[in-house]
Structure formats: structure tokens, C-alpha cells
Amino acid sequence: DVKVTQSSRYLVKRTGEKVFLECVQDMDHENMFWYRQDPGLGLRLIYFSYDVKMKEKGDIPEGYSVSREKKERFSLILESASTNQTSMYLCASSLDRGSEKLFFGSGTQLSVL
Amino acid sequence: DAKTTQPNSMESNEEEPVHLPCNHSTISGTDYIHWYRQLPSQGPEYVIHGLTSNVNNRMASLAIAEDRKSSTLILHRATLRDAAVYYCILFDGNKLVFGAGTILRVKS
Numbered sequence: 001d002v003k004v005t006q007s008s009r010y011l012v013k014r015t016g017e018k019v020f021l022e023c024v025q026d027m028d029h030e031n032m033f034w035y036r037q038d039p040g041l042g043l044r045l046i047y048f049s050y051d052v053k054m055k056e057k058g059d060i061p062e063g064y065s066v067s068r069e070k071k072e073r074f075s076l077i078l079e080s081a082s083t084n085q086t087s088m089y090l091c092a093s094s095l096d097r098g099s100e101k102l103f104f105g106s107g108t109q110l111s112v113l
Numbered sequence: 114d115a116k117t118t119q120p121n122s123m124e125s126n127e128e129e130p131v132h133l134p135c136n137h138s139t140i141s142g143t144d145y146i147h148w149y150r151q152l153p154s155q156g157p158e159y160v161i162h163g164l165t166s167n168v169n170n171r172m173a174s175l176a177i178a179e180d181r182k183s184s185t186l187i188l189h190r191a192t193l194r195d196a197a198v199y200y201c202i203l204f205d206g207n208k209l210v211f212g213a214g215t216i217l218r219v220k221s
Contacts, residue, residue, distance in 0.1 A: 004156075033208070042200075043157070043211035058208065090156050102149070102209060104156025 003027070004105040006091050012111045019078040021108050023091030032074035033092040033102065034058075034066065043090065049074055081112045117201045122216040125191045133186040133215055135201030140181050145204040148175065148186045150197040151214070157200065160186065191219045 007022035025032065033048040035058075045058030047066040055066050063085060067075040074093075078085055088109050092102040118136040125131040137146065148160040161168055161175045163184075168175040174187040188195055200214040 035211070040213070042213045045208055045210065048208060059210070092156070101159045101162075102157070104158065106154075107156050 004093055004103050006105040006108050008108050010109050013081050014113055017081050019081045021076040021089050023074045024072050025093040029093035030096045031094040034076045035090045036087040038087050083112050086112045117212050119201050119215045124218045127221045128190050131188040131191045133199050136183045138182045146184050147202040147204050149200045152197045193219050195219055
């Protein structure tokens with residue numbers, strides 16, 4: 001089975017801190033995605049990547065950046081965390097471009113105080 | 114992105130079939146219809162997808178209207194473990210855009 005692993009289940013940070021959320025997949029998938037999930041708003045796409053060193057903006061990229069130096073790892077970076085970035089962050093991967101099946105991690109609940 | 118419309122919530126009895134509807138009147142000819150579900154405290158998981166024909170797999174069936182403007186996810190015998198949020202999504206080959214989904218409650 002495909003495994004998508006997010007480094008932390010819960011994370012508490014302070015306003016202004018730089019935050020790294022890490023995601024690793026073990027099935028050599030080309031595509032990786034970062035979503036955030038908030039009550040009443042569903043899942044919203046932040047950034048995605050179709051290949052190493054490539055990234056594309058999703059629907060809500062403001063305040064975030066990403067890094068994909070290796071195929072299996074996709075990092076989400078909050079340069080200066082703010083309270084409105086308190087959310088559940090979900091990482092996902094899929095085999096290749098056009099592949100319909102996403103595999104999700106269990107999520108990281110980030111609280112910014 | 115093409116939109117989907119789902120009921121906010123539905124309730125079912127255990128062991129009975131469940132039909133979860135989805136409207137997607139602005140679907141384009143190349144959009145696939147996808148369903149995912151999210152169990153409590155977990156990330157979403159893939160359920161099924163289709164383009165024009167009805168589809169079956171071990172988890173569920175997908176019935177697609179002839180004009181493709183609506184579809185129905187069918188759980189043949191609901192169990193308590195099927196209680197989740199079910200998302201109907203149109204996939205254009207680039208990215209999945211999730212809506213609010215339907216909260217399915219299963220009563221024993």
C-alpha cells in the first residue's frame with residue numbers, strides 16, 4: 001500500500017515563526033499536493049508539484065511556499081506564521097500527471113498562537 | 114473549476130443501501146467524476162471514479178446520468194464504518210478541487 005507520511009500529527013507554533021511541514025511518500029509518485037482543511041470550507045489546494053524542483057500554485061498560495069528537492073519529499077513552508085494559518089494540513093500524492101487517485105496522509109493539525 | 118452540489122448531510126440505517134447524490138450541471142466532456150470519503154481524524158481516501166459508464170468496485174458503485182449532469186454513489190450495505198464525509202469531485206486532469214461534501218451518519 002502507498003504510504004504518505006506527515007512528520008507531525010500536532011504542532012504548536014508562535015506568530016512570526018518559520019514553520020516547516022514535511023511530507024514523504026514511499027511509492028515513487030510524481031505528483032504531490034498540499035491542502036488545508038478548515039471547518040465549513042472543506043479542503044483547499046495550496047500548492048502542488050508534478051516533478052522534482054517544480055511547483056505550481058493552487059487556490060490559496062498566499063503566505064505559503066513549498067520545496068521539492070527530492071521526488072519523495074514535499075515540504076510546505078510558512079515563512080512567518082500567522083493565527084489565520086491555524087488549520088489541518090493534508091499532504092497527498094498521486095502516481096503521475098492525469099492520475100486520478102490521490103493518496104492522503106493523516107494530516108498535521110497546526111495551531112499558531 | 115466546474116462545481117458540484119451535494120446535500121449537507123444524510124442518514125442511513127446499518128445494513129441498508131445508501132444513495133449519495135451529486136449534481137454537476139457544468140461538467141465538461143473530459144471531466145472525470147470522482148468520489149472520496151474522509152473518516153474521522155483521517156485524510157480523505159479514494160472511493161471510485163468514472164467518466165460516462167456506471168462503475169463498480171469493492172467499496173461502492175457509481176451511477177452516472179446519461180447527460181452526465183448528475184451522479185450517485187451507492188453503498189450497497191452501509192456499516193457503521195461507512196460514517197464519513199463523502200466528496201464528489203470533478204477532475205479535469207490537473208487537480209482535485211474538493212467541495213464541502215455530504216456527512217453520512219449511519220444508525221445501528
